[in-house]
Amino acid sequence: MKAFAFLLLVLMPGYVLSQNIRRAEYFFDIDPGVGLATALPSFAFGDSVYFTASVSSTGLSIGLHQLYIRTADANGQWSLSEAKEVSVVSGIVNAEYFFDTDPGVGSGIPIVSFAMDDSVSIFSSISSTGLSF
Numbered sequence: 678m679k680a681f682a683f684l685l686l687v688l689m690p691g692y693v694l695s696q697n698i699r700r701a702e703y704f705f706d707i708d709p710g711v712g713l714a715t716a717l718p719s720f721a722f723g724d725s726v727y728f729t730a731s732v733s734s735t736g737l738s739i740g741l742h743q744l745y746i747r748t749a750d751a752n753g754q755w756s757l758s759e760a761k762e763v764s765v766v767s768g769i770v771n772a773e774y775f776f777d778t779d780p781g782v783g784s785g786i787p788i789v790s791f792a793m794d795d796s797v798s799i800f801s802s803i804s805s806t807g808l809s810f
Contacts (some may be wrong), residue, residue: 698749699750701717701748702717703715703717703732704745705737706743717732730756734765738765740764741763742766743761743762744761744763745760746759770786773787
């Protein structure tokens with residue numbers, strides 16, 4: 678009986694402290710309140726979870742933002758929010774270059790051949806005619 682009581686005392690704290698995550702939500706920049714953010718889609722319940730969900734950035738301005746995620750356990754207790762910095766960009770549609778002195782936005786030498794995307798790799802020759810050594 679003493680061994681049973683000892684095991685009960687040793688194992689009980691782990692049972693009491695364990696969590697079973699049941700809900701998750703996210704928000705950008707400003708907290709709308711616990712339970713009021715955008716719910717993350719279904720996931721396997723457990724004491725830890727791995728999210729692979731896409732989140733919508735609709736309505737966010739271009740630039741840096743904070744993405745917050747928090748979870749709730751089976752008892753409805755919410756975790757602290759965890760923040761990650763994200764950058765919202767638009768597709769690049771124009772590119773230009775210049776040497777030494779910036780002539781101003783839109784006044785450089787246009788690069789006419791590149792794929793429109795959120796980043797650009799240029800694999801063409803740029804003329805160095807007129808540059809001194």
